[in-house]
Amino acid sequence: MASTRDLLIQAATRLLDDGGPAAVTLRDVGRLAGVSHNAPYKHFASKQDLLAAIAARELGRWDRSRSVSNADESSVRQMMYSYIRWATRYPARFKLIFGPWSSESAELADAANHARAALVGAVGTAQDGGALPSGDPERVATLILAVAHGAVDLAISGHLSRSGKGHTSAEDLVDDLLHHLARVR
Amino acid sequence: MASTRDLLIQAATRLLDDGGPAAVTLRDVGRLAGVSHNAPYKHFASKQDLLAAIAARELGRWDRSRSVSNADESSVRQMMYSYIRWATRYPARFKLIFGPWSSESAELADAANHARAALVGAVGTAQDGGALPSGDPERVATLILAVAHGAVDLAISGHLSRSGKGHTSAEDLVDDLLHHLARVR
DNA sequence: ACCTGAACACCGTTCAAGT
DNA sequence: ACCTGAACACCGTTCAAGT
Numbered sequence: 001m002a003s004t005r006d007l008l009i010q011a012a013t014r015l016l017d018d019g020g021p022a023a024v025t026l027r028d029v030g031r032l033a034g035v036s037h038n039a040p041y042k043h044f045a046s047k048q049d050l051l052a053a054i055a056a057r058e059l060g061r062w063d064r065s066r067s068v069s070n071a072d073e074s075s076v077r078q079m080m081y082s083y084i085r086w087a088t089r090y091p092a093r094f095k096l097i098f099g100p101w102s103s104e105s106a107e108l109a110d111a112a113n114h115a116r117a118a119l120v121g122a123v124g125t126a127q128d129g130g131a132l133p134s135g136d137p138e139r140v141a142t143l144i145l146a147v148a149h150g151a152v153d154l155a156i157s158g159h160l161s162r163s164g165k166g167h168t169s170a171e172d173l174v175d176d177l178l179h180h181l182a183r184v185r
Numbered sequence: 186m187a188s189t190r191d192l193l194i195q196a197a198t199r200l201l202d203d204g205g206p207a208a209v210t211l212r213d214v215g216r217l218a219g220v221s222h223n224a225p226y227k228h229f230a231s232k233q234d235l236l237a238a239i240a241a242r243e244l245g246r247w248d249r250s251r252s253v254s255n256a257d258e259s260s261v262r263q264m265m266y267s268y269i270r271w272a273t274r275y276p277a278r279f280k281l282i283f284g285p286w287s288s289e290s291a292e293l294a295d296a297a298n299h300a301r302a303a304l305v306g307a308v309g310t311a312q313d314g315g316a317l318p319s320g321d322p323e324r325v326a327t328l329i330l331a332v333a334h335g336a337v338d339l340a341i342s343g344h345l346s347r348s349g350k351g352h353t354s355a356e357d358l359v360d361d362l363l364h365h366l367a368r369v370r
Numbered sequence: 371a372c373c374t375g376a377a378c379a380c381c382g383t384t385c386a387a388g389t
Numbered sequence: 390a391c392c393t394g395a396a397c398a399c400c401g402t403t404c405a406a407g408t
Binding site: 004035036037038039042043 | 391
């Protein structure tokens with residue numbers, strides 16, 4: 001019962017994952033969805049609009065993922081692990097969502113803020129339990145997110161592979177930050 | 186005395202800054218450089234190769250920027266501030282350098298490693314002065330770089346603007362991390 | 371060695387029809 | 390309301406020549 005619109009988004013997502021935004025040609029999208037090469041224009045104003053729909057659907061998944069907040073920092077750690085796993089598995093979607101244009105879509109901004117609210121809640125709970133330093137929970141959450149986001153972006157682009165002797169992963173860097181934050185006097 | 190190759194890179198960089206990679210058409214590059222639309226093929230194997238040359242030149246600038254290491258963490262802070270200022274001013278170059286393909290170029294990897302060595306040195310000096318926690322300096326440097334990189338990427342894509350009450354900048358997040366690291370017991 | 375102009379295949383987008 | 394096929398302008402790349 002998938003609508004044509006859904007089929008188009010599915011096809012476009014597959015092409016995006018396989019070869020990046022350049023590989024998302026409306027002709028191939030139509031071919032994969034079983035329609036003509038410009039049927040997409042009946043559902044999306046432009047290719048940019050189709051890509052935005054992919055990004056919106058992707059962010060929507062985070063809203064539906066439920067989470068529990070523990071008194072320690074383990075919930076925060078697990079959220080960041082999930083984030084890193086998702087970005088590593090779907091780098092093209094990750095790059096797409098954080099493209100320069102994404103801020104222009106109110107739908108994307110709303111979904112991102114809603115997803116961040118869960119992280120802020122987990123940070124607040126960990127602060128109450130003494131597992132994270134005090135201070136504006138929004139601000140602490142943003143710091144942790146910045147580390148996870150930066151680490152995984154460096155990893156994806158190959159700038160994290162051989163730093164130092166061994167291999168340092170994005171997860172390692174999140175662990176380092178949380179470990180340091182837990183020891184702040 | 187600029188060579189045709191340099192003129193092509195200059196023209197391509199201007200187009201990149203103005204409209205992103207899609208705006209870098211070989212026809213416009215040639216027009217801006219005063220040559221035909223496919224003269225670039227005598228200097229670069231492909232458009233991708235031309236973009237890689239832009240990235241390499243950009244990373245080369247960092248190698249030539251000298252820096253002093255102070256006993257406190259101020260040198261590290263200034264390096265990250267420079268990084269943020271550069272990425273904010275030239276977001277398209279920033280996004281280009283950290284594209285998924287950048288790891289395939291040995292020239293780019295070398296330049297990035299060389300630039301990072303300066304940061305590691307400053308981190309080591311700050312550790313000796315007690316301004317940063319002990320541990321593998323490469324690892325601590327990577328953590329700090331991840332924060333700066335992630336924060337500025339979030340800022341560029343508009344995901345940092347209204348977090349919490351006021352405005353949190355990428356510089357603020359670097360300050361937060363350094364402040365926390367200075368208080369680790 | 372470096373450059374030009376024509377040509378080819380491909381892509382985003384538009385438009386006039388079709389049901 | 391949704392889809393099709395032809396058409397247009399544009400782009401990356403190749404090729405045969407030109408100096």
